Amino acid sequence: MADFVAPLQNLVDRFRALPGIGGKTAVRLAFAVMESSEEEAAAFADAILRAKQDIHLCSACCNISTSELCHVCADDGRDHSIICVVEDAKAVLALERVHEYRGLYHVLGGALSPMNGIGPEQLHIRELLARLGDDTVKEIIVATNPTVEGEATAMYLSKILRPLGLTISRLAYGIPVGGDLEYADEVTLHRAIEGRRPL
Amino acid sequence: MADFVAPLQNLVDRFRALPGIGGKTAVRLAFAVMESSEEEAAAFADAILRAKQDIHLCSACCNISTSELCHVCADDGRDHSIICVVEDAKAVLALERVHEYRGLYHVLGGALSPMNGIGPEQLHIRELLARLGDDTVKEIIVATNPTVEGEATAMYLSKILRPLGLTISRLAYGIPVGGDLEYADEVTLHRAIEGRRPL
Numbered sequence: 001m002a003d004f005v006a007p008l009q010n011l012v013d014r015f016r017a018l019p020g021i022g023g024k025t026a027v028r029l030a031f032a033v034m035e036s037s038e039e040e041a042a043a044f045a046d047a048i049l050r051a052k053q054d055i056h057l058c059s060a061c062c063n064i065s066t067s068e069l070c071h072v073c074a075d076d077g078r079d080h081s082i083i084c085v086v087e088d089a090k091a092v093l094a095l096e097r098v099h100e101y102r103g104l105y106h107v108l109g110g111a112l113s114p115m116n117g118i119g120p121e122q123l124h125i126r127e128l129l130a131r132l133g134d135d136t137v138k139e140i141i142v143a144t145n146p147t148v149e150g151e152a153t154a155m156y157l158s159k160i161l162r163p164l165g166l167t168i169s170r171l172a173y174g175i176p177v178g179g180d181l182e183y184a185d186e187v188t189l190h191r192a193i194e195g196r197r198p199l
Numbered sequence: 200m201a202d203f204v205a206p207l208q209n210l211v212d213r214f215r216a217l218p219g220i221g222g223k224t225a226v227r228l229a230f231a232v233m234e235s236s237e238e239e240a241a242a243f244a245d246a247i248l249r250a251k252q253d254i255h256l257c258s259a260c261c262n263i264s265t266s267e268l269c270h271v272c273a274d275d276g277r278d279h280s281i282i283c284v285v286e287d288a289k290a291v292l293a294l295e296r297v298h299e300y301r302g303l304y305h306v307l308g309g310a311l312s313p314m315n316g317i318g319p320e321q322l323h324i325r326e327l328l329a330r331l332g333d334d335t336v337k338e339i340i341v342a343t344n345p346t347v348e349g350e351a352t353a354m355y356l357s358k359i360l361r362p363l364g365l366t367i368s369r370l371a372y373g374i375p376v377g378g379d380l381e382y383a384d385e386v387t388l389h390r391a392i393e394g395r396r397p398l
Contacts, residue, residue: 004292005265007253011246017239018231020224031289032217034250034263040216041251045244047210051233052240054206064233066204090230093203 008034060131062107062124064089072096072105079103084141085128085157087111087150091143103141106131111149112156120156128157132164139167146173207233259330261306261323263288271295271304278302283340284327284356286310286349290342302340305330310348311355319355327356331363338366345372 004012008030016026033041057063058070061083065071072078072092082103086092092105108123131137142157144150154170161168173191175184184192203211207229215225232240256262257269260282264270271277271291281302285291291304307322330336341356343349357367372390374383383391 005254005263005269007246007249007265008263011250014243014246018228020227025219027289028219029217030250033247034254036251038251041247044213045247047206047213048232048240048244048247050206051210051229052235052237055204055233064204064207066206090226 057107057124060127061105062109062127063092063105064107077102080136081138082141083128083131083137083139084143086143087145087153091145095143103139108144108153111144111147111153113149113152123153125157125160129160132161132166137166139169141169141171143171146171256306256323259326260304261308261326262291262304263306276301279335280337281340282327282330282336282338283342285342286344286352290344294342302338307343307352310343310346310352312348312351322352324356324359328359331360331365336365338368341367341369345370 011030011033012023012026015021015029016023021029033044036044054066055064056066058065058073059068060073061070063070063072067074079102083106084095084101084103085106085108086095087108087110089107092107095101095105106124106128108125108128110118110123112118112120112123140157140161142154144153144157158168158170172195173188174195175181175188175192181189210229210232211222211225214220214228215222220228232243235243253265254263255265257264257272258267259272260269262269262271266273278301282305283294283300283302284305284307285294286307286309288306291306294300294304305323305327307324307327309317309322311317311319311322339356339360341353343352343356353369357369360367371394372387373394374380374387374391380388
């Protein structure tokens with residue numbers, strides 16, 4: 001995929017650096033941008049810059065926000081005694097879509113992964129502990145992802161939070177609603193049986 | 200997919216406006232940009248602006264170029280007596296990758312499509328005719344895509360170019376190399392039989 005004029009090749013390379021974008025898709029996207037209007041291209045470039053410049057981390061929960069406190073932390077109607085700990089901002093959005101949870105969040109910014117050099121210092125765990133200083137928070141729900149790293153992070157959190165005398169829980173594992181037992185993997189089924197509830 | 204902070208939602212929408220990018224991919228790409236470094240985001244935004252600002256159409260062949268004449272038209276080593284007419288810049292790149300063709304190109308900027316309001320005036324046909332003014336060009340190879348629109352464009356070109364006394368040809372249709380007869384469609388097979396050559 002060489003031989004493009006330099007500015008086009010440069011744009012192709014930029015698109016290709018994005019996750020899940022291969023060579024042909026990068027070319028298609030670069031051509032689309034090149035063929036868009038001058039205004040659209042300017043708006044796209046501006047959107048990229050603004051996403052970097054205007055978005056910061058909430059000073060309390062480390063979720064993405066355009067203001068000092070994110071809209072969840074700034075909402076007095078939310079239950080400030082519960083904190084749901086998640087790996088990233090996408091998890092907050094997923095949970096918010098359910099319209100079920102009314103507590104606060106804490107975004108770790110990843111999960112423990114020693115192989116990738118991510119230890120407790122790389123995550124926003126210090127910030128989480130700082131929020132537990134007064135007696136406002138009574139309960140922590142650990143909602144890290146159901147992966148090896150997410151599990152390890154949950155274990156680590158339970159270990160350091162237990163001495164604080166808080167209620168600590170983990171999201172339930174089990175078969176997904178609408179799923180088919182036939183296609184559920186063994187570990188999930190095992191957890192579903194383990195976590196069975198009286199009818 | 201609502202509830203994103205505005206600058207992020209804006210970027211998601213920009214990505215989503217690109218061809219073949221759905222909602223979830225747009226979110227993934229927007230997050231990737233947001234999580235990239237300040238320098239990378241600035242370079243990406245700059246690449247978009249430059250792709251618009253620095254790329255123009257070659258004044259001769261209408262291919263994309265950063266200079267007045269594209270590198271093909273500016274190359275004295277190329278055969279200036281043959282012009283290969285293609286629909287877009289991507290076709291030029293595809294043909295250049297073959298390292299076979301040594302003539303020039305002419306990029307129409309699309310194909311005739313009355314349904315979409317694309318008539319001869321919307322294509323760079325006037326510019327093609329201007330290049331045939333002196334007697335330099337002896338041969339035209341019509342290499343529009345093997346689609347209904349590409350075919351219609353080829354027909355139209357042959358009609359208006361025939362009176363000029365040039366050699367006019369069309370790329371050969373047939374079964375693609377490495378293909379399997381079993382999977383070739385009827386029209387392609389028909390063209391392959393029609394265009395059979397002595398062994």
